[in-house]
Amino acid sequence: MEKEITIYDIAKDVGVSPTTVSRALNHHPAVHEKTKKKIFDAVLKMGYQSNIFAANLRTKRTNNIGVIVPRLNSNFQSSVLAGMEKAANEAGLNLIISQSLESFEKEKANANTMFNSRVDGLLVSLASDTENIDHYKPFLRKGIPLLFFDRIAEQSGCTGIVIDNIQAALNATNHLIEQGCKRIVHVLGNIKINVYADRLKGYKYALLENEMLFDPSLIILSDLNEEAGEEIISKIMKLNPLPDGLFVSNDACAASCIRHLKLEGIRIPEDIAVVGFNNDVISRLVEPNITTVNYPGYEMGELAMKNLIKHLDKPNEGMLENTNKITLRSDLIIRKSSKKEISL
Amino acid sequence: MEKEITIYDIAKDVGVSPTTVSRALNHHPAVHEKTKKKIFDAVLKMGYQSNIFAANLRTKRTNNIGVIVPRLNSNFQSSVLAGMEKAANEAGLNLIISQSLESFEKEKANANTMFNSRVDGLLVSLASDTENIDHYKPFLRKGIPLLFFDRIAEQSGCTGIVIDNIQAALNATNHLIEQGCKRIVHVLGNIKINVYADRLKGYKYALLENEMLFDPSLIILSDLNEEAGEEIISKIMKLNPLPDGLFVSNDACAASCIRHLKLEGIRIPEDIAVVGFNNDVISRLVEPNITTVNYPGYEMGELAMKNLIKHLDKPNEGMLENTNKITLRSDLIIRKSSKKEISL
DNA sequence: TATTTTTATGAAATCGGTTGCTTAATGTTT
DNA sequence: AAACATTAAGCAACCGATTTCATAAAAATA
Numbered sequence: 140m141e142k143e144i145t146i147y148d149i150a151k152d153v154g155v156s157p158t159t160v161s162r163a164l165n166h167h168p169a170v171h172e173k174t175k176k177k178i179f180d181a182v183l184k185m186g187y188q189s190n191i192f193a194a195n196l197r198t199k200r201t202n203n204i205g206v207i208v209p210r211l212n213s214n215f216q217s218s219v220l221a222g223m224e225k226a227a228n229e230a231g232l233n234l235i236i237s238q239s240l241e242s243f244e245k246e247k248a249n250a251n252t253m254f255n256s257r258v259d260g261l262l263v264s265l266a267s268d269t270e271n272i273d274h275y276k277p278f279l280r281k282g283i284p285l286l287f288f289d290r291i292a293e294q295s296g297c298t299g300i301v302i303d304n305i306q307a308a309l310n311a312t313n314h315l316i317e318q319g320c321k322r323i324v325h326v327l328g329n330i331k332i333n334v335y336a337d338r339l340k341g342y343k344y345a346l347l348e349n350e351m352l353f354d355p356s357l358i359i360l361s362d363l364n365e366e367a368g369e370e371i372i373s374k375i376m377k378l379n380p381l382p383d384g385l386f387v388s389n390d391a392c393a394a395s396c397i398r399h400l401k402l403e404g405i406r407i408p409e410d411i412a413v414v415g416f417n418n419d420v421i422s423r424l425v426e427p428n429i430t431t432v433n434y435p436g437y438e439m440g441e442l443a444m445k446n447l448i449k450h451l452d453k454p455n456e457g458m459l460e461n462t463n464k465i466t467l468r469s470d471l472i473i474r475k476s477s478k479k480e481i482s483l
Numbered sequence: 484m485e486k487e488i489t490i491y492d493i494a495k496d497v498g499v500s501p502t503t504v505s506r507a508l509n510h511h512p513a514v515h516e517k518t519k520k521k522i523f524d525a526v527l528k529m530g531y532q533s534n535i536f537a538a539n540l541r542t543k544r545t546n547n548i549g550v551i552v553p554r555l556n557s558n559f560q561s562s563v564l565a566g567m568e569k570a571a572n573e574a575g576l577n578l579i580i581s582q583s584l585e586s587f588e589k590e591k592a593n594a595n596t597m598f599n600s601r602v603d604g605l606l607v608s609l610a611s612d613t614e615n616i617d618h619y620k621p622f623l624r625k626g627i628p629l630l631f632f633d634r635i636a637e638q639s640g641c642t643g644i645v646i647d648n649i650q651a652a653l654n655a656t657n658h659l660i661e662q663g664c665k666r667i668v669h670v671l672g673n674i675k676i677n678v679y680a681d682r683l684k685g686y687k688y689a690l691l692e693n694e695m696l697f698d699p700s701l702i703i704l705s706d707l708n709e710e711a712g713e714e715i716i717s718k719i720m721k722l723n724p725l726p727d728g729l730f731v732s733n734d735a736c737a738a739s740c741i742r743h744l745k746l747e748g749i750r751i752p753e754d755i756a757v758v759g760f761n762n763d764v765i766s767r768l769v770e771p772n773i774t775t776v777n778y779p780g781y782e783m784g785e786l787a788m789k790n791l792i793k794h795l796d797k798p799n800e801g802m803l804e805n806t807n808k809i810t811l812r813s814d815l816i817i818r819k820s821s822k823k824e825i826s827l
Numbered sequence: 828t829a830t831t832t833t834t835a836t837g838a839a840a841t842c843g844g845t846t847g848c849t850t851a852a853t854g855t856t857t
Numbered sequence: 858a859a860a861c862a863t864t865a866a867g868c869a870a871c872c873g874a875t876t877t878c879a880t881a882a883a884a885a886t887a
Contacts, residue, residue, distance in 0.1 A: 421768060424735070
């Protein structure tokens with residue numbers, strides 16, 4: 140238990156007032172260079188460490204940004220976080236991260252903790268369970284910038300950062316149709332999540348554009364994890380006639396599907412062409428490489444954080460009401476798993 | 484800008500002193516139940532929110548735990564973080580996370596930020612660049628619990644949580660030898676990191692045990708990412724005679740190697756048996772499934788956090804000096820990529 | 828009933844920077 | 858040289874919860 144050095148100690152040592160020390164440390168212009176130098180020398184000599192609590196208490200700022208994600212251990216989410224961390228770090232901000240584990244209750248609890256921790260801003264990707272966003276009202280009321288990413292709250296009036304899931308799914312489906320697919324199965328996650336709802340829309344639009352009928356029996360709901368492939372494929376194998384295209388809303392799951400399709404003796408892409416989503420590492424490593432939608436997680440995280448930071452300095456502008464939705468570019472990356480022409 | 488409600492406002496409303504309000508909120512026994520009830524009613528009615536800065540300023544606790552990892556967007560690390568977050572959340576602690584991006588300088592900067600943010604404890608996995616751990620001395624001096632995980636500082640005297648990398652690599656290599664491999668290539672990362680240094684040891688020990696000679700030309704250094712496979716395989720193809728076993732220190736890289744070996748027309752496991760490391764999702768999805776070492780990231784994170792928490796309440800015990808190393812169990816998971824016998 | 832113990836509460840100092848206001852010293856203008 | 862502007866620095870209040878010490882009221886004991 141060493142005694143803490145305060146600005147008062149520094150002040151006494153240098154022979155100035157605590158005010159001047161405080162000003163010097165914050166590079167206030169009204170401190171003479173010579174005095175400043177003396178103060179910084181003393182700071183170094185005495186091993187002074189600023190007490191952020193005292194500072195926070197006055198300035199009402201923590202320099203902490205809260206982030207709530209559904210899961211930390213997801214390829215996509217951790218890329219987003221990496222991007223956020225970089226941007227935050229560059230701006231001298233800390234990241235407080237928590238996960239909702241897809242539970243509404245836990246998300247509420249986390250939001251509450253964040254609020255009580257007085258984060259300066261909050262970035263959220265919603266849990267699949269989340270039914271309303273009332274738990275973020277305290278932030279809005281207090282004018283704390285709140286921004287959603289990926290899994291956004293459409294109605295909320297808050298800014299959301301997304302990719303155009305409709306367009307991406309449309310492109311993916313169109314690509315399969317171009318490859319000659321007539322019966323395309325679409326595997327997606329919880330439809331309550333905007334992400335999956337939009338992709339389903341995109342899938343339907345593509346059918347419409349090509350004057351193909353939407354067949355509900357070709358839609359398979361799944362939790363899209365790496366084990367889901369077995370069950371999905373067993374469902375697919377029961378379809379009669381078999382589909383010739385498969386659009387899975389997640390690469391890990393697509394990989395799992397491919398694996399189980401191969402076990403059933405089905406050739407990819409000749410019998411069934413497959414498109415995934417995310418451009419995860421795995422899409423480049425399985426055989427055949429998976430055609431997928433590039434989902435720029437790192438960029439999304441960086442952009443979300445930078446956007447939030449922009450709003451930190453002007454509290455009057457409050458809840459990011461000027462821009463309401465930022466859409467990132469995402470392209471279809473065509474690989475072997477879907478290229479029927481070439482393999483014919 | 485709504486005015487903040489403080490305990491003074493509550494006190495005035497209820498007709499007691501701020502002292503009593505503070506006591507009531509902290510469930511101090513010396514507050515009459517009736518008074519307490521009145522206070523909590525007022526708290527609810529007035530929408531009071533505790534100001535943690537003021538509390539922190541007095542109690543000198545933040546309830547924040549810092550975590551420094553090399554990269555956020557790594558399968559293993561994000562699992563660790565998920566485990567940590569869970570344990571922290573249960574204990575009412577927040578996680579402040581930053582990444583060193585494998586840079587010594589950035590790690591130092593992050594450690595410094597953490598220190599200035601007055602985290603109550605710190606969990607670190609070292610960057611590959613890190614040459615010394617002097618930047619953690621301020622924590623030790625102040626008695627802030629510091630704990631390393633996975634990439635630990637051997638000499639430091641700080642507790643480290645690891646798996647037995649030597650034993651794991653020994654088992655993996657022995658397994659390949661049992662499958663009849665005579666020339667086993669080992670692909671590893673930066674040898675300065677304890678993790679890879681230990682695995683190399685394990686590999687050598689296995690050779691020794693089986694009276695096989697260590698051949699330095701069979702050791703390949705790599706950054707072990709998903710793109711590294713191509714280069715590694717081009718090196719391997721130049722070996723004469725070709726190896727018959729391959730032990731890669733990371734599943735994503737192993738998958739990449741398998742892919743490129745297959746492109747060269749080499750059969751797995753018949754021509755070359757492959758063992759990976761980590762038990763990443765990918766090891767279960769590529770063809771053939773990869774034999775790998777289970778690396779329990781989630782458990783490691785949970786354990787590390789729980790261990791740290793144990794030391795938070797007894798500041799006298801200081802720097803976790805009683806236990807010096809905690810080793811987690813990790814098993815070899817045998818899959819098709821290495822099973823020569825069965826495929827013969 | 829008088830005295831001691833227990834219980835419930837409050838006054839005031841404290842934690843350590845920050846900042847509005849004031850003042851002294853120096854520099855500039857006419 | 859007088860009047861004004863600028864620069865550098867300090868005083869003291871403040872942020873809001875916590876905590877030590879003191880005290881009034883109630884309960885227990887003699």
